[in-house]
Amino acid sequence: MRDRVAIPQGGPAGYPGEARRSASGRSRRRSVAILFVLPAALTLLAITVFPLIYELRLVFMSWELTTNAPARFVGLQNLIRVLSQDGRFWTSMRVTAILMIGGVAIQLSIGTGLALLLNRLGSRRTLLVSLFLIPVMIAPVVAGFQFRMIYHDQFGPLNYVIELLTFGQWGGFAWIADPRVALFSILMTDVWQWTPFLMLIVLAGLQSVPVELYEAAEVDGASPWQTFWRVTVPLLLPVIIIGILIRAMDSFKLFDIIYLVTGGGPGNVTETISFYTYLQGFKFFSLGYTAAMAFIQLIIITLIAQFFLRFQRQQRGEV
Amino acid sequence: MQMSMRQSQRLKLGLTYVLLALWAIFCLFPIYWLIITSVKLPIAVFQGPRYLPWIDFQPSLHAWQDVLFGRFQDEVARRWTNSAIMATSSAALAVVIGSMAGYALTRFQYFVPGLKWRNNDLAFWIISQRMLPPVVIILPYIIMFRFLRLIDTHAGMILAYTVFNLPFVVWIMRDFFAGLPIDLEESALIDGASRFQAFTRIVLPLSTPGLIATYLFCLMFAWNDYLFALMLTFSRASTMPMYVAGMGSQSYGPQWWYLSALSLLTIAPMILIALLVERYITRGLVVGAIK
Numbered sequence: 001m002r003d004r005v006a007i008p009q010g011g012p013a014g015y016p017g018e019a020r021r022s023a024s025g026r027s028r029r030r031s032v033a034i035l036f037v038l039p040a041a042l043t044l045l046a047i048t049v050f051p052l053i054y055e056l057r058l059v060f061m062s063w064e065l066t067t068n069a070p071a072r073f074v075g076l077q078n079l080i081r082v083l084s085q086d087g088r089f090w091t092s093m094r095v096t097a098i099l100m101i102g103g104v105a106i107q108l109s110i111g112t113g114l115a116l117l118l119n120r121l122g123s124r125r126t127l128l129v130s131l132f133l134i135p136v137m138i139a140p141v142v143a144g145f146q147f148r149m150i151y152h153d154q155f156g157p158l159n160y161v162i163e164l165l166t167f168g169q170w171g172g173f174a175w176i177a178d179p180r181v182a183l184f185s186i187l188m189t190d191v192w193q194w195t196p197f198l199m200l201i202v203l204a205g206l207q208s209v210p211v212e213l214y215e216a217a218e219v220d221g222a223s224p225w226q227t228f229w230r231v232t233v234p235l236l237l238p239v240i241i242i243g244i245l246i247r248a249m250d251s252f253k254l255f256d257i258i259y260l261v262t263g264g265g266p267g268n269v270t271e272t273i274s275f276y277t278y279l280q281g282f283k284f285f286s287l288g289y290t291a292a293m294a295f296i297q298l299i300i301i302t303l304i305a306q307f308f309l310r311f312q313r314q315q316r317g318e319v
Numbered sequence: 320m321q322m323s324m325r326q327s328q329r330l331k332l333g334l335t336y337v338l339l340a341l342w343a344i345f346c347l348f349p350i351y352w353l354i355i356t357s358v359k360l361p362i363a364v365f366q367g368p369r370y371l372p373w374i375d376f377q378p379s380l381h382a383w384q385d386v387l388f389g390r391f392q393d394e395v396a397r398r399w400t401n402s403a404i405m406a407t408s409s410a411a412l413a414v415v416i417g418s419m420a421g422y423a424l425t426r427f428q429y430f431v432p433g434l435k436w437r438n439n440d441l442a443f444w445i446i447s448q449r450m451l452p453p454v455v456i457i458l459p460y461i462i463m464f465r466f467l468r469l470i471d472t473h474a475g476m477i478l479a480y481t482v483f484n485l486p487f488v489v490w491i492m493r494d495f496f497a498g499l500p501i502d503l504e505e506s507a508l509i510d511g512a513s514r515f516q517a518f519t520r521i522v523l524p525l526s527t528p529g530l531i532a533t534y535l536f537c538l539m540f541a542w543n544d545y546l547f548a549l550m551l552t553f554s555r556a557s558t559m560p561m562y563v564a565g566m567g568s569q570s571y572g573p574q575w576w577y578l579s580a581l582s583l584l585t586i587a588p589m590i591l592i593a594l595l596v597e598r599y600i601t602r603g604l605v606v607g608a609i610k
Contacts, residue, residue, distance in 0.1 A: 052461065055456065135346060139559075
């Protein structure tokens with residue numbers, strides 16, 4: 001384990017004054033450098049490396065807590081079963097993908113719209129931004145509960161409003177219990193909670209666009225529409241891509257809302273991959289199988305993360 | 320009909336406000352519904368559409384009475400305190416440990432021999448820990464926590480939240496420190512200050528806004544968390560979100576008035592933070608995405 005702890009190289013980073021000191025000074029500096037990262041490195045090593053190694057070992061085991069059979073080595077069997085025989089796994093992947101793509105698309109469009117509107121207000125927007133920020137800040141448990149109330153087929157305000165707007169012709173849906181709309185209801189909850197996040201990101205991006213560019217576009221006789229697509233969007237693109245990736249990684253983990261609002265149901269139309277993993281592990285107690293699913297998610301999220309970080313580094317010219 | 324420049328400007332601004340107001344309604348209605356449900360009598364909840372207190376229903380503080388001073392009082396106080404202790408202390412720990420590492424990653428050069436990692440690789444390793452879906456790593460957590468007797472303890476939860484927040488802190492603060500001018504530190508070092516003194520007396524005071532933003536962000540995560548609490552606690556260290564979720568899944572149907580009052584107690588601190596220190600939160604949310 002010891003070689004995993006970072007060893008600083010002798011060279012100081014940008015302190016020529018320090019470099020000329022004695023050899024003992026260098027070793028002291030080295031220990032100072034280690035001391036600075038040691039608490040963080042040790043905590044992370046202790047508490048994340050163990051889970052990963054443990055999980056990796058489990059991937060190749062069959063360990064059913066519901067039977068009394070001891071854990072045994074089964075090789076790649078778990079992974080093969082997940083990928084080739086488990087329809088439910090693929091269904092939950094599809095649900096996750098729909099929520100991820102649909103959610104990010106809606107949130108990004110509305111978020112960009114709101115950011116453009118807020119940007120027009122100048123400094124008067126502060127209060128509005130604070131208000132819009134509230135959904136991001138509140139506990140998913142509460143968000144889930146709120147929407148269970150709002151979607152309730154008999155006493156929920158959503159159906160009241162629908163009835164009012166259709167003059168009593170139509171009483172709305174059983175938003176959570178109806179398999180046709182349950183996924184949409186979840187999607188809307190996500191939109192409610194996370195649109196402000198993308199709004200903020202785009203807003204911050206807008207503020208960094210130099211005003212001269214807009215002036216130049218106006219002088220050249222560009223229409224607002226052209227200015228938006230030719231000036232604003234290209235400049236915002238890096239920021240937007242980062243925002244999309246952050247949201248994609250987060251919605252890949254979507255769990256709380258599902259657990260609290262629909263419990264994956266009706267049937268399993270709202271069962272995300274995180275929720276299905278949870279069921280396998282903590283309701284069916286198939287530990288090896290759970291680990292195999294976890295491992296697959298790990299690979300996917302690592303790929304997205306790699307892409308994200310590489311892109312970010314590239315933007316900053318760190319490569 | 321010709322419109323003057325001024326009129327069209329005004330129209331545009333008016334439209335802007337209308338659209339923003341529409342979103343504000345969508346955004347705040349759920350919270351409004353929580354508030355009015357918490358002051359409804361059970362009968363008013365089940366009677367059909369009732370939107371305005373005093374106008375279409377008679378508000379009552381019965382739910383608040385029970386939650387704050389009645390039969391739920393002790394339990395609420397305990398969970399709320401648990402949440403508060405665990406969130407504030409884990410956020411503080413994460414910020415202290417994480418900003419030290421973040422600072423070091425911008426000021427020293429590291430090289431991990433076996434892996435040939437340099438600073439950027441280390442930073443990537445650290446942030447990648449944050450990207451793991453919690454459900455993926457929770458099982459080994461449970462086993463490890465059981466072994467260390469940390470299940471359902473404050474210390475255990477503080478540790479779990481600290482670890483979960485740590486990568487974020489390192490990542491954000493690394494960016495922040497990289498943007499600080501190093502001249503001040505350098506002159507302090509030449510004047511004989513130790514590296515640690517330079518860090519605590521010069522770098523940290525300069526970074527207060529970043530530290531506050533990061534702290535609030537960690538606080539928010541720990542305060543709002545459900546999954547870790549669900550898996551690692553059952554009674555003693557149980558939190559507010561757990562209480563809300565538990566109340567919501569009672570077999571005789573949720574008692575919405577209590578649930579609403581509890582929900583409001585749960586989200587109140589976060590809403591206050593959003594309203595009072597919005598700029599810090601905005602910074603925390605955005606800084607990870609934009610340099």
